[in-house]
Amino acid sequence: MKITKQEVERATKLYDLGKVKKISSIGGGLVNYNFNVKTDGGDYVFRFLGRKLDDYKKRKLKLEFRVLNYLKKKKFPYRIPDPIKNKKGQVLTTVKGRNLWIYERIKGKKVSKINGAQLKSLVKALAVYHKYVSSMNARRLKEDYIWLMKKYSVMEKVKPKNKVDRIMLENIDLFKDCLKDVSINLETGLLANHTDFHQGNLLFDGNEVVGILDFESVIVSPRVRDIAYAVKQYCFNKSKLSKSKMKNLLREYQKINPLSKKEIAMILPFIIRDSCVVFWWFYSELKKSKHKQYLYLKSSSERVKGLLREIK
Missing domain, CATH: 3.30.200.20 (Phosphorylase Kinase; domain 1)
Structure with missing residues (x-):
């Protein structure tokens, strides 16, 4: 643009x-x-x-501004827009x-490759963020995946013209089955999840997180959604889950915010459900970085296959 x-x-x-x-x-x-x-x-x-x-985007934007204003009033310790x-x-x-x-503009630097100390600071920042927004009164919008099954129905009728179409068609049944068979509890630990908490949306001063950006995708949901996203981003060696990395990440988070056994058990199913949405989005909605579309679809599919083996 x-x-x-x-x-x-x-x-x-x-x-x-x-x-x-x-x-x-x-x-x-x-x-x-x-x-x-x-x-x-x-x-x-x-x-x-x-x-x-549209109306949906207006509601999302309203929630984004509401969260930012709430954090400002509560003197949130990290810099935010x-x-x-x-x-x-x-x-x-x-x-x-x-x-x-x-x-x-917020002062701070972005990092392209995160180190161990920076990752610890990231997890701490996420836990602190959850602490602050946990007292915010926010209503969860009705959330189901019927709409996604309808999108899948359209996708599976595509006549393949390129490798992007082909890898989508090769894996569409996998994601349809995940939507049907992998259940998650959407009522536990509700708060305003950031949903895109990674180093690209954070600002650092050395190894410490000092700023948090891009609250556009905020949604009221179980806090496990954000934790699952962090696990997906930082606890995989290619498509294979590293249980030791996940254990370390959860340990750092729980220094500030304890998790119940029920919540921990929800993490992998949440990653799978999130991947179902991401698979559709990368195929149908991606406008920027189109040259990475095939890679995004392939990695999403391989990650889900590995997770299904973990939870069986």
């Missing part, structure tokens, strides 16, 4: 941010488009929404049909 200086200047006037000095694109992310904009008034991040702002209001008192605005919101 490209933006013009005129578009940026229009937005800076709406938010009274000063004269534009420099514009640069911020890489990463699979959905939204972020730009660093420096003005004579400060250093800002312009976050353009990569999806159409603080949405700036424009002259009309609104956070979200539209410039030439593009929806965006703005926050002051």
